[in-house]
Amino acid sequence: MNNVIMMSPEINKLIEQALREDISAEDITTNAIVNGWERGEVQLIAKEDAILAGLGIFYQVFRFLDPDMIMETKAKDGDSLKRGEIVAVLQGDLRALLSGERTALNFLQRMSGIASFTHEWVQELEGSKTKLLDTRKTTPNMRIFEKYAVKVGGGENHRYNLSDGVLIKDNHIHAAGGVGEAIGHVRRETSFVRRIEVEVESLDMLREALDEKADIIMLDNMTTELMKTAIEMIDGKAITECSGNITKGRLKELSTIGLDFISCGALTHSSGIRDFSLKNLRVIGG
Amino acid sequence: MNNVIMMSPEINKLIEQALREDISAEDITTNAIVNGWERGEVQLIAKEDAILAGLGIFYQVFRFLDPDMIMETKAKDGDSLKRGEIVAVLQGDLRALLSGERTALNFLQRMSGIASFTHEWVQELEGSKTKLLDTRKTTPNMRIFEKYAVKVGGGENHRYNLSDGVLIKDNHIHAAGGVGEAIGHVRRETSFVRRIEVEVESLDMLREALDEKADIIMLDNMTTELMKTAIEMIDGKAITECSGNITKGRLKELSTIGLDFISCGALTHSSGIRDFSLKNLRVIGG
Amino acid sequence: MNNVIMMSPEINKLIEQALREDISAEDITTNAIVNGWERGEVQLIAKEDAILAGLGIFYQVFRFLDPDMIMETKAKDGDSLKRGEIVAVLQGDLRALLSGERTALNFLQRMSGIASFTHEWVQELEGSKTKLLDTRKTTPNMRIFEKYAVKVGGGENHRYNLSDGVLIKDNHIHAAGGVGEAIGHVRRETSFVRRIEVEVESLDMLREALDEKADIIMLDNMTTELMKTAIEMIDGKAITECSGNITKGRLKELSTIGLDFISCGALTHSSGIRDFSLKNLRVIGG
Amino acid sequence: MNNVIMMSPEINKLIEQALREDISAEDITTNAIVNGWERGEVQLIAKEDAILAGLGIFYQVFRFLDPDMIMETKAKDGDSLKRGEIVAVLQGDLRALLSGERTALNFLQRMSGIASFTHEWVQELEGSKTKLLDTRKTTPNMRIFEKYAVKVGGGENHRYNLSDGVLIKDNHIHAAGGVGEAIGHVRRETSFVRRIEVEVESLDMLREALDEKADIIMLDNMTTELMKTAIEMIDGKAITECSGNITKGRLKELSTIGLDFISCGALTHSSGIRDFSLKNLRVIGG
Amino acid sequence: MNNVIMMSPEINKLIEQALREDISAEDITTNAIVNGWERGEVQLIAKEDAILAGLGIFYQVFRFLDPDMIMETKAKDGDSLKRGEIVAVLQGDLRALLSGERTALNFLQRMSGIASFTHEWVQELEGSKTKLLDTRKTTPNMRIFEKYAVKVGGGENHRYNLSDGVLIKDNHIHAAGGVGEAIGHVRRETSFVRRIEVEVESLDMLREALDEKADIIMLDNMTTELMKTAIEMIDGKAITECSGNITKGRLKELSTIGLDFISCGALTHSSGIRDFSLKNLRVIGG
Amino acid sequence: MNNVIMMSPEINKLIEQALREDISAEDITTNAIVNGWERGEVQLIAKEDAILAGLGIFYQVFRFLDPDMIMETKAKDGDSLKRGEIVAVLQGDLRALLSGERTALNFLQRMSGIASFTHEWVQELEGSKTKLLDTRKTTPNMRIFEKYAVKVGGGENHRYNLSDGVLIKDNHIHAAGGVGEAIGHVRRETSFVRRIEVEVESLDMLREALDEKADIIMLDNMTTELMKTAIEMIDGKAITECSGNITKGRLKELSTIGLDFISCGALTHSSGIRDFSLKNLRVIGG
DSSP: OOOOGGGGGGHHHHHHHHHHHHHSSSOHHHHOOOSSSOOEEEEEESSSEEEOHHHHHHHHHHHHHHHOOEEEEETTTTTTETTTTTTEEEEEHHHHHHHHHHHHEEEEHHHHHHHHHHHHHHTTTSSSSSEEEEOOOOTTHHHHHHHHHHTTTTTTTSSTTSSOEEEOOHHHHHHHHHHHHHHHHHHSSSSSSSSSSEEEHHHHHHHEEETTOOOEEESOOOOOOHHHHHHHTTTTTSEEEEEEEEEHHHHHHHTTTOSSSSEEEEHHHHOOOEEEEEOOOOOOOO | OGGGGGGOOOHHHHHHHHHHHHHOOOOOOHHHHSSSSEEEEEEEEESOEEEOOOOOEEEEHHHHHHTTEEEEOOOOOOOOETOOOOEEEEEEHHHHHHHHHHHHHHHHHHHHHHHHHHHHHHHTTTTSOEEEOSSSSOOOOHHHHHHHHHHHOOOOOOOOTSSSSSSEOOHEEEEEEEEHHHHHHHHHOOOOOOOEEEESSSSSHHHHHHTTTSSSOOOSSOOOHHHHHHHHTTSSSSSEESSSOOOHHHHHTTTTTSSSSOTHHHHSOOOOOOOOEEEEEEEEEE | OGGGGGGGGGHHHHHHHHHHHHOOSSHHHHHHHHOOOOEEEEEEEESSOOOOOHHHHHHHHHHOEEEEEEEEESSTTTTTTTOOOEEEEEEEEEHHHHHHHHHHHHHHHHHHHHHHHHHHHHTTTTTTOOEEEHHHHHHTOOOOHHHHHHHHHBBBBBOOTTTTTTEOOOOHHHHSSSHHHHHHHHHHHHHHOOOEEESSSSSSHHHHHHHTOEEEEEEEEEOOOHHHHHHHTTTTTEEEEEESSHHHHHHHHHHHTOOOOEEHHHHSSSSSOOOEEEEEEEEEEE | OOEEEEOOOHHHHHHHHHHHHHOOSSSHHHHOOOSOOEEEEEEEEEOOOOOOOOOOHHHHHHHHHOOOOOEESOOOOTTTEEEOOOOEEEEEEHHHHHHHHHHHHHHHHHHHHHHHHHHHHHHHTTSOEEEEEOOSSOOOOOOOHHHHHHHHHOOOOOOOOOTSSSOOOHHHHHHTSHHHHHHHHHHHHSSSBBBBEESSSSSHHHHHHHTTTTTTEEEEEHHHHHHHHHHHHHHTTSEEEESSSOOOHHHHHTEEEEEEEOOHHHHHOOOOOOOOEEEEEEEEEO | OOGGGGGGGGHHHHHHHHHHHHSSOHHHHHHHHHSSOOOOEEEEESOHHHHHHHHHHHHHHHHHHTTTTEESOOOOTTTTTTTTTTEEEEEEEEEHHHHHHHHHHHHHHHHHHHHHHHHHHHHHHHTTTEEEEEOOOOOOOOHHHHHHHHHHHHHOOOOOSTSOOEEEEEEEHHHSSSSHHHHHHHHHSSOTTBOEEEEEEHHHHHHHHHHHHOOOOEEEEEOOHHHHHHHHTTTTTSSSEEEOOOOOHHHHHHHHHTTTTEEEEEEHHHHOOOOEEEEEEEEEEE | OOOGGGGGGHHHHHHHHHHHEEEEEEEEHHHHHOOOOOEEEEEEEEOOOOOOOHHHHHHHHHHHOOOOEEESSSOTTTEEEEETOEEEEEEHHHHHHHHHHHHHHHHHHHHHHHHHHHHHHHHTTTTTTOEEEOSSOOOOTOOOHHHHHHHHOBBBOOSTTTOOEEEEHHHHHHHTTTHHHHHHHHHHSOOOTTTTTEEESHHHHHHHHHTOOSOOOOOOOOOHHHHHHHHHTTTTTTTEEEEOOOOOHHHHHHHTTTTTEETHHHHHHSSSOOOOOEEEEEEEOO
8 A cells, every 4th residue: 555644654553552442452252253363355345435545544454463464455545436336355364354344444434534525625616726724623643644534535734733833823812912923933933944824813913914924824714705805915925724614615605715725624523434344254264 | 520531541641642643842833932931821612502521631631731730610521511601711831721722622522522412312312211322433542532422422332342342243143154153152252241242134133143142132224114023023032222324313213113222323423523612811920 | 373362452562561671671691692693493392281371472472573483383272281292393583582582481381370270270160050260360461361361271251351341349339338329320321231240248238239130249258058048049130150268179069059150369360380491492504 | 658669660651551451441330330539548458467568559550540549558568467457548539449459459469479478488598698589480561560579578689681681591502502602702792790690500511600700600400419519619709599490398408508599480470469458448528 | 940842742751761761670779778768959060061951851850750859940941051050959859869860961961962062053153144953863762852952052943854844855856857846746745834945956956946936945065156156046036045064164154145044963963962960969858 | 684783672662763753744745756656776875984883773764664675785783884885775665765764864873973983982992901881871762772882883881771780879879878888788789690880089989899899990080190099909809990081082091000991971972973875866666
């Protein structure tokens, strides 16, 4: 599996931990039924239409239980799957197939849920320059998987975490005593490789942010009308991002006013899953 | 915070890890703006109606960053919150308030989302003996938080993981060569403290399960009519659970046919979140 | 090695940690003597009669130090070994053979000690329906290995830990205010997949437990006479377990009174070890 | 608790892990019965005569679950306890008292078992210069606790692990090609802070070891007669240790022949436990 | 201690691990000499002139061994210390003072070494707009401490790691097939919050980078003359960084040609340490 | 790679952690440019003369990212490299080559820096019996790598940490109340496998240490003259070590006065690095 996510040294730790969550001692049902090594085969099937995301992670779960597990793939991350489609065939230790099933599907379903949801929203923006962004509103200890799924679905990633991007929010501005003061502190203290983003809630705040040459302006919870005025004021002098109260229904309208980005927490916190299952298990031999 | 979830030695590990996910090095924005210790205060506010779940976890996130953080609570887990309600007030190191915000809210919002969603579904079952159950379709590395939230919302917990409950599913039956064989293996091999549950998809399979004295029968993906017949056949000789294709709209009908339990993955995989925010940050002193 | 214990994602963590306990920096003796890669072979020999348990764990210790280590087995877990018998032959990096020896044997000897001890006790119960159970009186961080060894020796496992089985003990009853109250709380709060077990010390407590329909009754520290009366009172309405002051000498007598289970901490806390050693080390080539 | 073992940064990791072993999700019985914070008190009582070891570890287990737990001690490590004696009184969160009980006792009982067993053996050596030593035959992931208990019981510690002491054993000698070669390698390669110990099985091997000026000679599996001859040959030029087939009955005899040390794996692998329990639980208030 | 570095959830893990590296079992010397709790006091003294960095980390090491350790500080990070100056006074468990000394000093000396070295280099740039930068050439598992020390010394931080900044280096350009191709890929695939930096070794590469609107240009291993030409070509259209073969002697000259930044691995890989010691230990009471 | 350091179970944990430090989420530059699997090759080249140390560690870094990575070596640890020399050729996943480069080089450069520096100092002692020792003044969490590099460079290792060697220092003597008291405590309490070393600062302290039969005497911060007198007094009755204010210039003189060892913290804390780079990256195929 050659997805970029497989190159992160973080994922093995998280997958192993998820397996331990589901198998704190042993899989008592499987171990009662299959007492020794037997070779089995099973199909991964899409139970609803979906954008596939996380097939490499799905496979890696099984490889922790059986390093010799083989997966033949019929599709790859980003592919559009039809309900009933066979996505992959796994061959390996029968017990690993049975014990790894739920954890592997829990990753795949959630990642495909996010990719599919993102894909639907992104289509609303087609034809415009505006792009859809994720946020840090991810599930704890799942961010690397969820941000990857957003990209698979056609969205773009905002900063990964508090350590790798500057975003001055309302509470920072309160703490600093003003937009200008906040930007000043940040410019002095943070690495030049980072663009400085400021969240503004009014045209007054916007004016201050422009005076201080913020690189990115987040227009927070504004009406479409107010955003139009703001974008005119900004006039290309900063990258623009719109945030707050974003619904799918509003995307088309928002795509016409010249925004660079629309960010939306729902991509990762409210997408729901897409259903997959392991079917047609066969025992091949012992 | 006296919730039972706070008594689990697992949670500190997971909370600390979630904080490291969001702060892999340092919070560059906050550290640029607040360079030394200052005391701050902030309010936790419900941005939509919700059943509160996870307030102890929310607090614990901040205590990792500032062991002297104080939280005054206005509500407790299980309470029904109104939009705009102040839920708690935090006082402590201003930097901890700013840096811990997102991680703390990510836990609280998801847990309250599950509790609220569960609460709505449970109300459909009122007046019947039938109870709503969660599944193992939880987010990887979030199970302890998600199963707790289901209980806060009025649902009940199915087995926690593969190590602590027996559930013989279709793939196990294929591997064993039949319902009877599977139950036999499990009865010989697993601890007597566990009830044996079998998933059946037809009346033939049900008959075999009853012959083998399964303790719990899961009626999988059956029509309501077929389930009625099944429940008559079971006639109190086993606990009954219904699973597959459960929607909120079907709950009322299902509550009338004498089922003991209805289990539903959507509680933990598709509930979405409830929105909260930290507002009215004040710097109190240095 | 196809033992079910090898399918637990917990064991690798514990084995690796045990190796680090014994090799906090490097094996200074071995590294002084064998400075580069050389191929070696060594025999695992039983130094006393034993029931073998833990051969897969033994092998896994060496594979952490040399992933290419090969083990040819002459016996498998559960086999009855005679003093002097060759159990297995290992081939691989000479340094791994020398450095892994003690940790591998420490696992194998303790697990075989428990299996052998259990096996001897179980034979006292032959011909009766009564079965021998372990407890949670295991060595910290060794439970998965010790409970597996009990099964290899012919015993059965009680609950694994506090999270996967209900056992209402004297201190719980004090805290709840009575047997009935305790059972009531537990029935309302815990998952239906769990059987409820109560520890009783008198016939009065037993009566209350039966009234509340406890699933399993533990008769704690009772005389054989008193247990007979209790079993008559229970009359098949609950599973029975006897606990406290169990000695090997008492087992025969206890096997005649109709108990379902006898549980005994000594299996895991006082079995002692069975002795094995690595002998006839040969250097094969460099 | 001021025992030296409490100063090791290793112990907290191991205690926390042991608690997670016993509480992989939550203590379902306790949490069903005690739903919120209540203050409780309980007594730690010796159920048989014992040398106390591990009281600080016992206390630390509870402090992980309730950092405000208080322990009033009536005895300290090394004290000789009588059956029925109250050893300590714990006060704190009732749930912590119930949930931590088994893990805390598992440490205390095993450590006191080792200390008591060691104490009995050490008394056989009274009046002689010969001292009793432990070995590396400890339970995996318990060494720090077990070696401490040996010292509490009056024994002495051999090297801690493969990284901190040189012991050239039979397999090393085979690998090196001879006693002399082995000592030569080790002298060149290992730190001067370490004494070099060699295991010899015959007078020929002893002669070689003396020629190479080994600092410590382990007389392995020799008869008492042969050891006498060996000790005369050594004549103070090396420290002497006897090992192999040591029983309590042989200690007196061995104490008369001028050995410096007798090492014995049984101290840590076959001591059994001493029984303690938590009794007289009282709820103090909520 | 209010330094921003203390707000990182990473540091506790690394400090605890460093303590375990130095105390794999117990501090045998200290525990032999101080067998129980005694209160002690000791002074931290600068043994050479230095810029202080890491005092909070130094203190945290001791607090792991004794949570009640108190430190009275006479200086703070960034202060210029004179040889012989008392920097702080520690009071707490005598054993913690003795056992933590080396690990605490190892952090403090290295961090102060980097801060002092950086401070000296930064002074060469005084009066110019050019700033001194660190690199990723840090000691494995020490980056958070080393990058903090660079800032304390007056330097600035380049990106923290591969996940939070884009730097297209020679090997990336080879893999992509050209400067333009590489920038194109990166612009499409990475988050808009990141500035894109390209390393160029010639004016041809520079031209391509400018055509593709790179945000930051790293002039790699160029002569001062060539850099002058490059900076003229860039003419404010990108931030400029110079890298490769930077010596202290070259800094003055480089500060005159209009560079924004000079980056230098020596800051973290070749600074050496500044010497401190713990002196005047006093036992205060038991 | 057959270096002894590769046999330590500690190193994999530290290497994996170093990779996570540098890749907290993903390598955004590399993943943007190389989106799928491609085979690449690159050369490791010495950029200055050096004693090579750490080639196995260097290789292991890449194998974490690509278990199928192949390394053809042209030199081995301890070899003397010339500037420009090709040391090894790596073949494997192109992304692993790019993402692992910096972490792998950070280990190799530091280890080779220490080996090279040690090698130069050791040459000053040629012809004498005096040997060069490292100390515990290592970089936190790098000791195993740094002590190995000292040996590669021709130095010897002092004790590894506080758990495996006795060194009574000035602060211990203050705490014990005198040299004699300190040695007495240690002799009673620590394992007989350890030699007892005492640090003395005057002839009076030396006399006490000799009276108490210390095994090793560290002459701390003495003039060469004073050391001569000390060595005469010691007269072979203890091993001698000199410590404090050691510079390369003093080594020749010190080598003539009969010292057994000279220990020097600079070996590990002030050696600087030797420069290496990965060059001539080629894409071989996809």
